[in-house]
Amino acid sequence: MDLHFLSELTETPGPYATVYLDASHDSESADRELELRWAGHRTELAAQGADEPTLAALDRAVADADPAVGRAGRALVAADGRVLLDRILAEPPARPSATWGPAPDVLPLLLDVPEPTTAVVVRVDKSGGEILLAGEDGAGAQQVDEIRGDRYPLHKTRGGGWKHLKMQHTVENTWRANVAALAERVDTEVRRTGARLLVLAGDGQSRTLLRGALAERSASIAVDVEHSGGRSGADDDALAGAVEAAARNVVDAERQAVLDRLDQALGRPDGLAVGGLEPVLEALRAQQVDTLFLDGGVDRDGELWVGEVASQVATDAERLRGLGSEPVGQVPVDVALLAAAAASGAAFEPLGGGRTGLVGKPVEDGVAALLRYPLVTHQGP
Numbered sequence: 001m002d003l004h005f006l007s008e009l010t011e012t013p014g015p016y017a018t019v020y021l022d023a024s025h026d027s028e029s030a031d032r033e034l035e036l037r038w039a040g041h042r043t044e045l046a047a048q049g050a051d052e053p054t055l056a057a058l059d060r061a062v063a064d065a066d067p068a069v070g071r072a073g074r075a076l077v078a079a080d081g082r083v084l085l086d087r088i089l090a091e092p093p094a095r096p097s098a099t100w101g102p103a104p105d106v107l108p109l110l111l112d113v114p115e116p117t118t119a120v121v122v123r124v125d126k127s128g129g130e131i132l133l134a135g136e137d138g139a140g141a142q143q144v145d146e147i148r149g150d151r152y153p154l155h156k157t158r159g160g161g162w163k164h165l166k167m168q169h170t171v172e173n174t175w176r177a178n179v180a181a182l183a184e185r186v187d188t189e190v191r192r193t194g195a196r197l198l199v200l201a202g203d204g205q206s207r208t209l210l211r212g213a214l215a216e217r218s219a220s221i222a223v224d225v226e227h228s229g230g231r232s233g234a235d236d237d238a239l240a241g242a243v244e245a246a247a248r249n250v251v252d253a254e255r256q257a258v259l260d261r262l263d264q265a266l267g268r269p270d271g272l273a274v275g276g277l278e279p280v281l282e283a284l285r286a287q288q289v290d291t292l293f294l295d296g297g298v299d300r301d302g303e304l305w306v307g308e309v310a311s312q313v314a315t316d317a318e319r320l321r322g323l324g325s326e327p328v329g330q331v332p333v334d335v336a337l338l339a340a341a342a343a344s345g346a347a348f349e350p351l352g353g354g355r356t357g358l359v360g361k362p363v364e365d366g367v368a369a370l371l372r373y374p375l376v377t378h379q380g381p
Contacts, residue, residue, distance in 0.1 A: 001115045001349060005085075006342035009104055010310070012079050017050050017058060018105040020093035021074040025067040038062045041098035048100035053081030061086055075113070077104045087113060102306070107334045111296040111353050115255075117247040119197040120189050121239070124206040128178045131189055134199075134243050144189060147182040179206060183213035190218045197250050198222040199243050223249075258349050259360040262293060262370055266363070271374030276364035277333070278315070283369050284337070285323065287311055287344040291370040294334060296353020298366025303330040310343035337367065 019041050023034060042055055061076060061083045073089030073096075085104070089112055099105050119134035128147040190198060198214075198221045200207045207224055214222065225242040265273030274283055277300070283289045305317045307325030313336045314320045317327040331339070341348060351366065352359040 001110065001347055003338065003342040003346065003348050006106060006338065009077060009084050010339065010342070012082065012084055014079055014102045015100055016077055016079045016104040017045050017054050017098070017100050019058065019076045019098045020096050020108055021062070021076065022092040022096050023068050023074040024071045024092055026070050030067070037096070044098040045100050050100045054078045057081050057083050075109045077106070089113060101331060101335065102329050103331050103335045103339045105332065105335050107294065107296065107338060110348060111350050115251050117197055117251055118193050118195045119199055119243055119247055120186065120193060120195045121199045121201065121243055122182070122186055122210065124179065124182060124200065124202040124210050126175045126178065126203065126206055129182045129202065131186060133189070133193060134247070145185055147178070147185055176209060179209040180213050183210055187215040187218050196221060197247055199246055200224045201239055201242070255349060258291060262368060263361055265370060266368065272371050273368065274371065274375065275368040277367050280337070280367045280369045281313060281315070283371055283375055284311055284313060284340040284344065286375065288371045288373060288375060289341055289344060289346040289369045290372045291347045291349055292337060292341040293349050293351045293360065293363070293368040294337065295351035295363070295366030300333040300365060300367070302333060304333055304336040305330055306336055310339040313340045
């Protein structure tokens, strides 16, 4: 999971208000209940020292949002009078909360929200096709291009003889030309968006032709879905559901592969993985973490000291000073770990907890990391 959004989030100086709000709208009194829930969180934030401009920005975000449909949640982060992050949660948060601190608390969000997956979707037929770009959750695709052949005919004729045979060859050539033009445009869109998934829908024979005409990168991320290619009503809903399911499969497969890598690396002596809080902190300070793993089901009590650079983090202030970094404050363990990972360009994967689905093997302190290269431990004389 890419933590780049967290780096962008922390470009605004803190402190930050982080709110996990039950935004359900499933009763006649839902509006009033939401007002009361937010009022309670607002009071908590004010008691922790949140400034009025930041609270006012959150007021507007909560009041101006369209009502949810049924049970839902919101994750909001605000600082310096602005809302920096506002995400809809498919379910109310397991632990509604409101915190004010030097770094945003995003672990509950990472554990509950599916990883965003850019998907290019193609509905193809003999005349060409339509290219769509799916939303972060794989649904709500929007058209970005449409390719239609300008040569006819497109349907084979019945009958025999040389004339009919020539007509059939013309149809085949036109069909292939249309699909080739579509494939070229699909390849461009895949490159432009950095898509991790290409969904091929529509006529089966046309899908086969399209797959054969795609560039290697596009073909490697392509999956077929059984869909008629229709463009309205229930047919659109069916395609949206198929794309969403395909996106989940991609994320699950990638996550399982990373969990398997961690399990294998922890069992080898080459030093490309570490487990436990202190070894992971050492790797973060050295900016050698490729992927940080946290188990959301493990309580990591206490706080860590952080320096002026987020990757400089330790269990005590003197350790930071010994490394030449002046401590600037203390933050909860999980908050500090994620901030340090984001600051060094590391990725993140949950080991368990929340609604992420897959669960990795237990590790010491519920913390582990895959490394970019082995740590060098300095020995004393």
